[in-house]
Amino acid sequence: xxxxxxxxxxxxxxxxxxxxxxxxxxxxxxxxxxxxxxxxxxxxxxxxxx
Numbered sequence: 001x002x003x004x005x006x007x008x009x010x011x012x013x014x015x016x017x018x019x020x021x022x023x024x025x026x027x028x029x030x031x032x033x034x035x036x037x038x039x040x041x042x043x044x045x046x047x048x049x050x
Contacts, residue, residue, distance in 0.1 A: 022031040 019028075019031065022028045
């Protein structure tokens, strides 16, 4: 297994754990909103600095 695949797996696991924690705390809406905002910001910056 390569380091990249291992690292990717760890990121997926941490995201799943964060989602589970948000469900437990009742803050799923906030988390989803922040994720969407972060993606949009990343795409905008990517286009700006391309």
